Amino acid sequence: MLVALGLAMGALILSGNYWLYINPKFQWLTATTAGLLVLVGVASALQPPRPVNRSGVLIFLAFLCYTIWGNFQVLAPPPPDLLARPTPPPPHSREDEKARETLNGIEYIRINTGELFNLCEDKGVDAGAHYTLQGMVVRTPELDRAGQFIVARLAVFCCFADAVAVGFRTSDPNGRSGLKNGEWVQIYGRLEGTSNELPQPEITFEGAVATAVHPRSVIIPEKTVPIAAPEIPFIFEFREAEPFAF
Amino acid sequence: MQCQGGWLYARIFIFQRSGCSRRMNPISNGHDIFICILTAVFLEAAPFLLAAAILSSLSEFYLDRDRIQRFIPRSRVAQVLTALGAGLILPTCECGVVLIVRRFLHKGVPPLMAVAYMLTAPIINPLAIVSTYLAFRGNWWMVFGRIGLAVVCASLTGLAIAALNREGILREETPARIRTPQAFASLQPDPSEAHESRLDSEGAREHDCCCSHGCTHDAAAPRWLGVLTHTAAEFMEMAKYLIVGALAAALFKTLTPQSILFRFESNPFLSIAVMMLLAVLLSVCSEADSFVAASFWSFSQPAQLAFVAIGPMVDLKLIGAYGATFRRRAAIMLIAAPVIIIFILSAVIAAVLG
Known part of the structure; x- marks a missing residue:
């Protein structure tokens, strides 16, 4: 069973879907564990038979079968019409990454919502600074009344179990943008501070432990471009300086 | 297998509740979330459990009782300090620490030392300290507060368990x-x-x-083969508790709406209790729980502190492991004492901070 577990872990890494469960920076750790489990399992099989811990074996077997089956369901290809959305090319290496984008003569710093959140917490809200960030649009009746939506992404520090949604309020008077819930956008905008701490909006994301919307800032969008959901939508990296992980 | 990010993302992420429970996306699926969390918790903990099983097996085969006894000081204060030192230099997380401690107890380590090590090692190891520092954006108050709570709680719990369980704290075993x-x-x-x-x-x-x-x-048989076989048995034995704990944590995360939590954020004492309960039920690794706590920015610092202090001492994975490893009274004390101590200390901090 340990050999089967090791092989399943190895297969998950090779499948390219590892990021769905664990931050890819821990891939080496899982690969090492998989290798050791195979080794330990084989060594164990070479030894004479010994009393079996039946409850342990049953639980382990049930877990292995269920997760392998369940993950095949999760990773099963969708119906053709849902596959129609184009996916962007794989991410560039750090050297190739653009730190900024220029639009109408204005330079926008490319940043992800998690990095911008940290930046605002560490150095305060840099009112007037121009940023471009991507994320999913979240609308609620309360936000609509306030002329705002939230642009958010899921940040995974270690594994999916500790995922946190991080977002920013974005100004959208009278819903002029016409953006819908769940739509992915790239926003080019200006950061503005608020005089009072804004209440945490009542939004939750399935799978996220918490939702953190920055309480003292609002993004004033200057251009909003609908985009396809990124191939890997989670935030795994939080950089302190440019080029940010975007 | 080709990665279909948009599809996966839609299935696991886009599901929002706002006041009423409303699905944003018809293809969102609670079962997928559950299976992803279950797999993630197991994958995250497996390396640490295996490392602990290897360490435990190595000490079983290569470390004799006499050698360990030489390092055990007589005074209780020195025992606690030695345990803290061991926690600093022997980075372990809560997933595997019970295995190591069980082996140490078998080798004659006093319960006070063993419990102090078990409860503090996942918190005071360098990785956990760095992650706490990063998560709270360089807030040393939170870093030292977490270490302080852990040290006080582990010492008191260790003393209580050593005093009240003189016949030993490990479950009866047939050699x-x-x-x-x-x-x-x-x-x-x-x-x-x-x-x-x-x-x-x-x-x-x-x-x-x-x-x-x-x-x-x-x-x-060669000793190395014995180490490997022993590692396999140790891993299999503890993995079942990890699996049961991961199942319960995944179930909780899948079924409980976040919005419930925020109803308690304004009450300083209730928020501590709720954050502690959340830490136990979420069973997040001690290296990552600071980031989760920090994201609850609308909760008070004592509540966040209680979250990061209690999680590595009592969570769903650990409760099963405690029950399987320790005598009933010791296991109950290992669960109840940290909960009571951390709550009281955090409440005092909240009261002092106003």
């Missing part, structure tokens, strides 16, 4: 006595061997092993 005919060929006991081997009346090599899983070390 696996192995008589291997093959061992006739190697009857000369090796004085450096950690295992206490001797000849029985039938002339077979008797082997008192302190495993609790009925392992059958072949005395004639």
